[in-house]
Amino acid sequence: MRRLTLAFTGLFFAGLLGAPSSYAKPVEADVRALASSPQWLTTKVYIEGEPENDVKAKYPGVVGISMWDPQRNRYEFFYTDTGRSKHPDGGGGYFLVTGDKQTHILVPDLGPHRTIVRRLEKLDNTEFTYSREVPRDMVATNPPVRIYVVHAPYTGPIKTQMSN
Template identity: 65%
Template structure:
């Protein structure tokens, strides 16, 4: 019995000296998914590789560049080409999204296309900037080594009209 008392006393002392809160990690101050609604459309402004934020490599990663719309009320997204405003929906550029409760991951679930779901690390999300990162093959060429790219967006204020491929009164096409 004495051994149990000593063990209990040591556990209680450890709990008092190291409260559970000290072990918890705080979620980054990245904002809330509703911040995506602060702009009706977002534009990719920069793409850079981890460790080289001064070098914009948008031309090497055209698949992640464009105009996007986000509807946090319905958790729907759609991507568009920056030059024509045409939708990328039929190539996996539209569907559902959510931000995990810890605000660290942004998940896309396309309605159509070969990709089933894509998790992206949420770096910044506020009314002025939406940045995510993910690992992709260098220069988006299969069999190249993986690199982490950062895709930066700002509210879009340009004149390109986007043409949605999603029917307005339905959640899927």
């Protein structure tokens, strides 16, 4: 019995000494970068492992113009064709970025979703990319896939204004 205890203790300490501090890839994220542009536009959506294949048409729910207010931790999404707010359908509310800058969490004010958890992939003054798991092609009965949603500062003609 003593030999088994010593073996488990040795394995425990070996695991502590040899374990990496994190398996997540480091993200260069600065939440203040969201304020570097008044509007952000979805420029590409792709499925994990297929970055050359833009599938925006299959994921219209994640495509649009977005506005972020890091001072109040508020966000709001808008349609790209009309500039109309998606707030009544859950496209607006509060957000936060976790202390390790790995996770971006949305808490909508309205709509069917309670909380949406997204993994931050890149966030700086020129690009905001997150990933999350959704049903393939946004069909509830399909198996989940990880999509990557890429945004760039929007400079087009549509001007949006946050509801709250």
